[in-house]
Amino acid sequence: MTEQPHKIRVVVAKPGLDGHDRGAKVIARALRDSGMEVIYTGLRQTPKQIVHTVIQEDADCLCVSILSGAHNHLFPEIMKLLRENEVSDVLVLGGGIIPPEDVPGLKQIGVSEIFGPGTATFDTVRYIREHVQPRA
Amino acid sequence: MDPELLARFERGDRRALARLITHVEDGTPQGRAALRSLYRATGKARSIGITGPPGAGKSTLVDQLAAAFRKDGLKLAIICVDPSSPFTGGAILADRVRMKHLQEDPDVFIRSMASRGALGGLSRTTGAVLKVLDAFGFDVILIETVGVGQGEVEVVREAETCLVIEVPGLGDGIQAIKAGILEIGHAFVVNKADNPGADRVSEQILTMLSLNPNPPEWQPPVVQTVATRGTGIDELARQVRAHWAHLDAKSLRHRHLGQRRVADLSDILKARALGSASQRVLARPDFTELRRQVELGQIDPYEAADRLLPFDGPDEWRLP
Numbered sequence: 001m002t003e004q005p006h007k008i009r010v011v012v013a014k015p016g017l018d019g020h021d022r023g024a025k026v027i028a029r030a031l032r033d034s035g036m037e038v039i040y041t042g043l044r045q046t047p048k049q050i051v052h053t054v055i056q057e058d059a060d061c062l063c064v065s066i067l068s069g070a071h072n073h074l075f076p077e078i079m080k081l082l083r084e085n086e087v088s089d090v091l092v093l094g095g096g097i098i099p100p101e102d103v104p105g106l107k108q109i110g111v112s113e114i115f116g117p118g119t120a121t122f123d124t125v126r127y128i129r130e131h132v133q134p135r136a
Numbered sequence: 137m138d139p140e141l142l143a144r145f146e147r148g149d150r151r152a153l154a155r156l157i158t159h160v161e162d163g164t165p166q167g168r169a170a171l172r173s174l175y176r177a178t179g180k181a182r183s184i185g186i187t188g189p190p191g192a193g194k195s196t197l198v199d200q201l202a203a204a205f206r207k208d209g210l211k212l213a214i215i216c217v218d219p220s221s222p223f224t225g226g227a228i229l230a231d232r233v234r235m236k237h238l239q240e241d242p243d244v245f246i247r248s249m250a251s252r253g254a255l256g257g258l259s260r261t262t263g264a265v266l267k268v269l270d271a272f273g274f275d276v277i278l279i280e281t282v283g284v285g286q287g288e289v290e291v292v293r294e295a296e297t298c299l300v301i302e303v304p305g306l307g308d309g310i311q312a313i314k315a316g317i318l319e320i321g322h323a324f325v326v327n328k329a330d331n332p333g334a335d336r337v338s339e340q341i342l343t344m345l346s347l348n349p350n351p352p353e354w355q356p357p358v359v360q361t362v363a364t365r366g367t368g369i370d371e372l373a374r375q376v377r378a379h380w381a382h383l384d385a386k387s388l389r390h391r392h393l394g395q396r397r398v399a400d401l402s403d404i405l406k407a408r409a410l411g412s413a414s415q416r417v418l419a420r421p422d423f424t425e426l427r428r429q430v431e432l433g434q435i436d437p438y439e440a441a442d443r444l445l446p447f448d449g450p451d452e453w454r455l456p
């Protein structure tokens with residue numbers, strides 16, 4: 001029997017208290033249009049809710065969009081909860097508005113890449129395809 | 137292959153559960169093997185199907201209903217099916233947006249599924265995923281169907297209690313009910329009862345139900361709800377429990393499970409019959425040549441089929 005390729009599943013989350021989720025919706029649509037299954041969680045998720053969602057949905061990738069400037073608080077919290085739950089094989093990406101000087105710190109705690117407002121969605125799609133872990 | 141996966145699943149590890157569901161959805165060898173070894177542990181969970189047009193409030197109702205059952209201490213799983221794009225195979229699964237109440241509760245497990253080309257309101261593997269959740273030990277499993285089109289009758293096969301959601305203000309709502317969905321509802325919910333016209337929709341449903349020439353043993357109730365405010369949810373939960381009591385009292389639950397098992401046998405046999413016939417046909421040295429002759433119109437497909445797969449069963453199977 002030929003094996004079907006594994007469907008890439010991505011959780012798109014928009015935590016924090018700031019207003020809109022336009023950017024998150026744009027990336028969600030781009031990922032869908034490239035054949036991925038996108039679990040969209042809506043606005044104002046807590047880190048705990050996000051990590052529960054990643055676990056239950058068995059996501060390959062978590063895209064977190066943050067506009068509020070709370071990234072230096074939210075990302076460490078998310079990464080800590082992922083670690084506590086022994087989720088080590090999920091690719092974590094950041095989007096939204098994150099100043100360049102904060103990027104190295106985020107990468108250090110395990111965020112794989114940050115895609116700023118100028119990124120072509122095509123690049124994000126390709127990055128995910130190339131970096132998701134194969135399934136055991 | 138992860139030999140530990142099933143053992144972790146059996147110890148109640150939710151990450152193992154989630155990964156096993158992925159294997160079942162993707163149809164991997166590990167998923168198939170796991171289903172086989174879990175099968176005997178299924179049949180304990182109550183299953184509730186929720187169907188109705190897009191935007192009727194299915195996800196919001198599931199959230200509320202789940203919260204009501206949580207008060208009884210029941211462990212819950214929720215499967216939400218959304219459509220896959222027929223062009224790219226991708227999907228946006230957004231039902232969780234309406235389920236905020238439940239997302240921090242360790243006794244609730246929510247899984248979004250894409251329909252992956254299936255048309256009956258569920259995906260091809262929804263029934264199998266239901267079994268995985270059942271074997272894991274959830275008391276109640278809620279299944280939200282895709283909610284497009286009218287042919288969403290697949291859910292009756294999987295769920296022992298089916299809720300059909302209608303809303304006021306859809307001019308053709310009742311037409312949709314007529315087209316086969318009246319027969320599958322064990323309860324009808326008129327949601328968005330804060331909008332005008334809810335009473336009329338309820339009356340229409342009751343009238344349609346009363347026209348049934350052979351009144352069933354169970355009279356489906358019609359419940360009005362405002363899911364966004366939680367109004368009517370206690371009554372709906374009460375009606376669902378009443379349906380459970382009815383299923384138990386009449387041994388209908390047993391019958392439903394028996395029918396499910398026989399349907400599973402039939403599916404397995406069909407898959408095997410198709411597989412072994414395909415294998416035989418593909419192994420024939422004249423297959424490519426006969427296919428080419430059919431393509432060129434030199435022989436008809438019936439003739440080619442008679443030669444490739446001789447069959448002496450009844451004509452209606454031989455000549456589809």
Ligand SMILES: Nc1nc2c(ncn2[C@@H]2O[C@H](COP(=O)(O)OP(=O)(O)O)[C@@H](O)[C@H]2O)c(=O)[nH]1
Binds near residue numbers: 191327330
């Ligand atoms: N006015 C009103 N709006 C509702 C009610 N229930 C759900 N909604 C809204 O209807 C929209 C669709 O709800 P959703 O649960 O996603 O519907 P689904 O597509 O059937 O799952 C959302 O904006 C809900 O807030 C209700 O009882 N009254």
Ligand SMILES: [Mg+2]
Binds near residue numbers: 196280
């Ligand atoms: Mg929904």
